[in-house]
Amino acid sequence: MYWKIFLFLLMSFVIVAGFCFPIVPVPAHWYQFPLIPGLEEKARIIFFHVPTAWLTVIAFFFSTYFSAKYLRNKDWQDDIKAYASAQIGMVFCILATITGSVWAKFNWGSFWNWDPRETSIFALLLIYGALFALRSALDNEEKRAQLSAVYNLISFITVPFFIFIMPRIMTGLHPGSAGDEGGSGPIVNFKMNGNMRIIFFASLIAFTILYYWIYQISSRTLILIEKNNRKLIEE
Amino acid sequence: MLKSSLALFLKDVYSELRTRYAINALVMFIIVTISVILFSIGNEKISDFLTGGLFWVVIFFSAMSGLSRGFVSEEERGTVMTLQLTAKSSVVFTGKLFFNLILGFSMNILIALLYAVVFDTFRISSLGIFVCIFILGNIGLAVSSTLIAAIISKANSKGTLYPVLSFPILLPLMMILVDLTKSCMGGVILQEVMVEIAILVCYDIIMLAASYLLFEFIWEY
Numbered sequence: 001m002y003w004k005i006f007l008f009l010l011m012s013f014v015i016v017a018g019f020c021f022p023i024v025p026v027p028a029h030w031y032q033f034p035l036i037p038g039l040e041e042k043a044r045i046i047f048f049h050v051p052t053a054w055l056t057v058i059a060f061f062f063s064t065y066f067s068a069k070y071l072r073n074k075d076w077q078d079d080i081k082a083y084a085s086a087q088i089g090m091v092f093c094i095l096a097t098i099t100g101s102v103w104a105k106f107n108w109g110s111f112w113n114w115d116p117r118e119t120s121i122f123a124l125l126l127i128y129g130a131l132f133a134l135r136s137a138l139d140n141e142e143k144r145a146q147l148s149a150v151y152n153l154i155s156f157i158t159v160p161f162f163i164f165i166m167p168r169i170m171t172g173l174h175p176g177s178a179g180d181e182g183g184s185g186p187i188v189n190f191k192m193n194g195n196m197r198i199i200f201f202a203s204l205i206a207f208t209i210l211y212y213w214i215y216q217i218s219s220r221t222l223i224l225i226e227k228n229n230r231k232l233i234e235e
Numbered sequence: 236m237l238k239s240s241l242a243l244f245l246k247d248v249y250s251e252l253r254t255r256y257a258i259n260a261l262v263m264f265i266i267v268t269i270s271v272i273l274f275s276i277g278n279e280k281i282s283d284f285l286t287g288g289l290f291w292v293v294i295f296f297s298a299m300s301g302l303s304r305g306f307v308s309e310e311e312r313g314t315v316m317t318l319q320l321t322a323k324s325s326v327v328f329t330g331k332l333f334f335n336l337i338l339g340f341s342m343n344i345l346i347a348l349l350y351a352v353v354f355d356t357f358r359i360s361s362l363g364i365f366v367c368i369f370i371l372g373n374i375g376l377a378v379s380s381t382l383i384a385a386i387i388s389k390a391n392s393k394g395t396l397y398p399v400l401s402f403p404i405l406l407p408l409m410m411i412l413v414d415l416t417k418s419c420m421g422g423v424i425l426q427e428v429m430v431e432i433a434i435l436v437c438y439d440i441i442m443l444a445a446s447y448l449l450f451e452f453i454w455e456y
Contacts, residue, residue, distance in 0.1 A: 071452050127403040134400060137390040147386050150449050154382065154404060157445055161407055
């Protein structure tokens, strides 16, 4: 219960800080962001775009973890947990694509450029979509759980390639791609200004706790619905 | 184990050759796809690299049409239970993989020949490297396709679901292959593409290992 209050305070702080902290050429206080030429006010989107992409990968990772657990134990609750996590991952994948598109429009000129990272998030959208299509094409519950668990594991093999390897070795527009002189980009290299870094990591932590909260509610609801269905069938 | 897989492979070959309607349909599908591309291009001049990309499009859709036959035909004929009783899952997978490899190779060689005849801009400068990536790409295609075919053979709308499930798995492979085809058409020495060929080999090995590990969960019920 206390962590929910903590999440509320943290998230409010992140939202207020992300939108209202002033951007000045030379930051003097801890609550001022530096002026990045070319981005100016629009740099604020980094606090919301990167955490949604981060959440997509985490949600998919946990979906795969519960799928692997299902294949070991054949416990239907693990399959439901994998499904709940995949649902959340899909929502945040769509959000990451939209926020990324908006950022691409004002930074690089067009909504979609087939930059490696953009291609990766699109591939992730396709994987989630295929997972849901597979689930809806199977009627038998055990077969559905089994086969979607196998597909989850297979597609998880391609995900690290897409998210971590490909954008760094191919030339592209995102910072951290092959032709970028700055190295691995502002996040891995910690070249972000200290003030922005605080809010950015606070945002990451807040979004992660938010994922955990949504996942708890979602998985518990789905498990209760399923338990209810099974009791009705048994009666 | 190799003898049992070979026996399974031969059984599939004989049953396909007995009626031949599947092979005829596949050949017609290839001809139809290439014709559709020809007609949509019309009299326009397209760049060489575009023909290279379209080559892999034709290969992908022919694979989606033909490589699911191994498992779907078993479901349709009702022989799945017999197969489950007679052979271990790894034996079944090896047999079906071998069948898909041979089928895939024959289809793709036919596609390559037809393509070279039809499109005069499809000229490969570095033929040796192209043969190398052709073989490696085919192996990767067959391995992934066989596993996904096993998954969809138990689902409802098999035909439509197969490309939907296969595309994300095959996407890294397709991207590397299109890029390498582009390099081959332009002319390249082995040193320059060593990294990408290494990625191809890695993809093949990883997908092969994962398929063997996961096939047991699909097959045994």
